[in-house]
Amino acid sequence: MSSRRDFLGQLWTWTGRALIAASGLVLFRALRSSAPPVREVALDAAAVARAVASGGAAIGEIFVSGTAEAPVARSLACTHLGCRVAGAPGGFACPCHGSRFDAAGAPVAGPARAALARVSLARRGDAWIARL
Amino acid sequence: MDRPPLTDAPAPRAGPPSGGFGRLSFGFLGVSVLSGVLLVPFYSPAAAWDSLENIQGGLAWGFFLRALHAYSSFAVLVTMALHVVQVLAARTERQLAAGVWWRSVILLPVTIAALLGGFVLRGDAEALAALAIWKRILESVPFAGAEIARLFLGSVPGDLGAVALHHAGTLTLLLWFFTAEHAGRLLPDVRGTVLAALVSLALAGTVPLPLGAPPAASPAHLLGPWSLLGLQGALVYLPPAAGWLLPLAFVLLLGLVRHAESPARRTLLAALAAACAVYAFFTVRVLLSAR
Ligand code: HEM
Ligand code: FES
Numbered sequence: 001m002s003s004r005r006d007f008l009g010q011l012w013t014w015t016g017r018a019l020i021a022a023s024g025l026v027l028f029r030a031l032r033s034s035a036p037p038v039r040e041v042a043l044d045a046a047a048v049a050r051a052v053a054s055g056g057a058a059i060g061e062i063f064v065s066g067t068a069e070a071p072v073a074r075s076l077a078c079t080h081l082g083c084r085v086a087g088a089p090g091g092f093a094c095p096c097h098g099s100r101f102d103a104a105g106a107p108v109a110g111p112a113r114a115a116l117a118r119v120s121l122a123r124r125g126d127a128w129i130a131r132l
Numbered sequence: 133m134d135r136p137p138l139t140d141a142p143a144p145r146a147g148p149p150s151g152g153f154g155r156l157s158f159g160f161l162g163v164s165v166l167s168g169v170l171l172v173p174f175y176s177p178a179a180a181w182d183s184l185e186n187i188q189g190g191l192a193w194g195f196f197l198r199a200l201h202a203y204s205s206f207a208v209l210v211t212m213a214l215h216v217v218q219v220l221a222a223r224t225e226r227q228l229a230a231g232v233w234w235r236s237v238i239l240l241p242v243t244i245a246a247l248l249g250g251f252v253l254r255g256d257a258e259a260l261a262a263l264a265i266w267k268r269i270l271e272s273v274p275f276a277g278a279e280i281a282r283l284f285l286g287s288v289p290g291d292l293g294a295v296a297l298h299h300a301g302t303l304t305l306l307l308w309f310f311t312a313e314h315a316g317r318l319l320p321d322v323r324g325t326v327l328a329a330l331v332s333l334a335l336a337g338t339v340p341l342p343l344g345a346p347p348a349a350s351p352a353h354l355l356g357p358w359s360l361l362g363l364q365g366a367l368v369y370l371p372p373a374a375g376w377l378l379p380l381a382f383v384l385l386l387g388l389v390r391h392a393e394s395p396a397r398r399t400l401l402a403a404l405a406a407a408c409a410v411y412a413f414f415t416v417r418v419l420l421s422a423r
Contacts, residue, residue: 039289060348081372082264086350095354096261097368098421111368 042127043073056103058087062119062130063105073121073130074105079114092116153215158311158320159328160207165308167201167332168300177292180255181347188343199336205250207331208307209243209359216240216386220401225390228314236314237387241379242306244359249299251357253292256344261354263295265367269375353422358415365414382407 043059049068051057056065058076061084066072076084076092083096091102099110106115121128174191176183187194219225225233252263263285270281286294312318320328345351356364363375370378382404389400 077264081268081367083261083354084264084350086352093352095351096265096364 039132041130041132042124043121043130045123045126045128048128061132063087063092063116071121071128073119073128075117075119075132077117078112079107079116080110080112085116153211153218154315155321155324156328157208157211157215157324158315159324159326160204160211160332161307161311162320162325163204163328163332164201164208165304167197167204168304170197171201172300175253175296177253177296178290180253180259180292181344184254184256185343195340196336199339199341200332202250202341203335203339204328204332205247206358207328207335209247212239212243220389228390230390232314233390234387235310237383239307239310239314240386241383242303242310244379246299246303246307247359248357249295249303252295253299254344255292255347257347257349257351258344258354258356260347262356262360263292265356265364265375268372272371272373273376355418355422361418362411362414365418366411 041060041062043062043064047059048064048071051059051064052066052068052071056063058064061076063074063076064071065074076086078085078094078096078099080094080097080099083094085092085094085099085101088100091100091108092105093100094110094112097111099112100108101112101116102108104115105118107113119130119132121130123129171187174183174187174194184198187198189195191197228236248262248266252259252266267281267285270284271277273280282294284294284298286292355361363378366374366378385400385404385407389397389404392400
């Protein structure tokens with residue numbers, strides 16, 4: 001009698017564990033399959049021209065400078081832990097742990113060690129396509 | 133045959149070392165879950181900040197409901213921490229079976245993860261920064277880091293659906309199950325719930341919870357959730373992996389207390405106290421540097 005109860009108890013425990021594992025797997029697959037490999041962001045060409053004319057400006061998560069024909073884009077994601085940096089005197093500053101970057105995106109202070117990443121831009125119709 | 137008692141000492145109480153703060157913590161969890169569920173119809177993970185702006189300004193009692201959810205949730209962690217101190221001071225940790233004890237210890241990081249998830253759900257400038265940092269920390273886990281980050285945080289920029297799912301689903305269920313197992317009851321008791329509800333209502337009515345800066349804003353300083361400010365300060369000096377290694381080390385040390393005998397137990401408690409002091413130091417530092 002007690003061994004039958006033991007067996008049922010074991011069965012119950014293992015069924016529970018199997019269900020948890022199965023639902024974990026399903027969730028994992030569902031979220032995994034939605035991963036886009038490279039993100040493309042379209043920047044309106046007029047907005048890029050305005051940013052360039054003002055000597056460089058942020059458009060969303062990208063900082064655009066250079067010339068209207070050959071704009072240069074940098075990611076505003078801090079190379080320390082990914083917060084968005086903001087324009088500051090002489091370059092950029094990160095609000096999370098205080099990293100600072102010069103106008104060319106090179107790190108000058110704080111925990112960040114790498115320069116703000118360059119983002120490639122390609123012209124497509126009325127937009128510049130940034131590949132992040 | 134009834135025998136007379138051998139001593140005058142009161143018989144040890146049966147059951148888990150509930151303690152006042154433990155009950156209260158379960159009560160706050162009840163208030164938090166109830167207020168969270170009431171927020172769901174008005175909240176959109178794909179347009180988080182806009183929906184909160186509407187809850188806060190456009191929905192009657194919306195500001196109150198938000199504050200109720202936030203303050204009751206904060207109180208879950210505060211009372212849980214006090215409860216742990218209470219248990220360690222009374223040396224009652226062995227009243228729980230080893231498995232239950234370890235699951236109870238895991239309640240601490242699960243609560244902090246639920247609070248962090250809620251902070252991210254705000255979708256404001258601070259929330260997006262916290263999300264980016266959380267992602268880097270999870271990605272630093274060896275072998276499966278990128279997958280773990282996607283599993284918990286999703287992969288569609290601007291959509292907080294995965295975070296919302298874990299916040300209200302996985303983490304809340306884990307919290308409830310482990311608390312219920314540990315407390316030996318499925319629901320919080322009436323006294324704890326009433327007290328927790330009164331405290332939460334009073335806080336929500338007297339301390340307004342402001343709406344954060346819009347996601348596109350660029351404030352000079354950003355602060356993470358209050359319970360993680362110490363980690364924010366430590367990450368200035370330590371690599372991203374410290375973001376999961378340090379909490380893991382703390383949880384392991386706390387868990388081992390149950391298995392340690394006298395001198396080792398004292399050493400473990402001293403290490404935990406030192407860790408808390410260093411954490412408090414970094415918390416204050418971050419707060420001062422943001423002024
Ligand atoms: C079924 C359970 C839950 C649901 C449906 C839920 C739902 C929500 C929703 C919709 C928000 C966004 C609204 C807002 O930010 O004001 C939120 C935020 C939040 N949640 Fe929950 N939640 C649940 C459980 C919990 C638990 C267990 C905790 C922690 C113990 C928690 C802590 C928080 C925190 C700290 C916030 C941010 C509040 C703020 O600062 O605005 N939630 N939750
Ligand atoms: S994320 Fe920018 S300094 Fe840490």
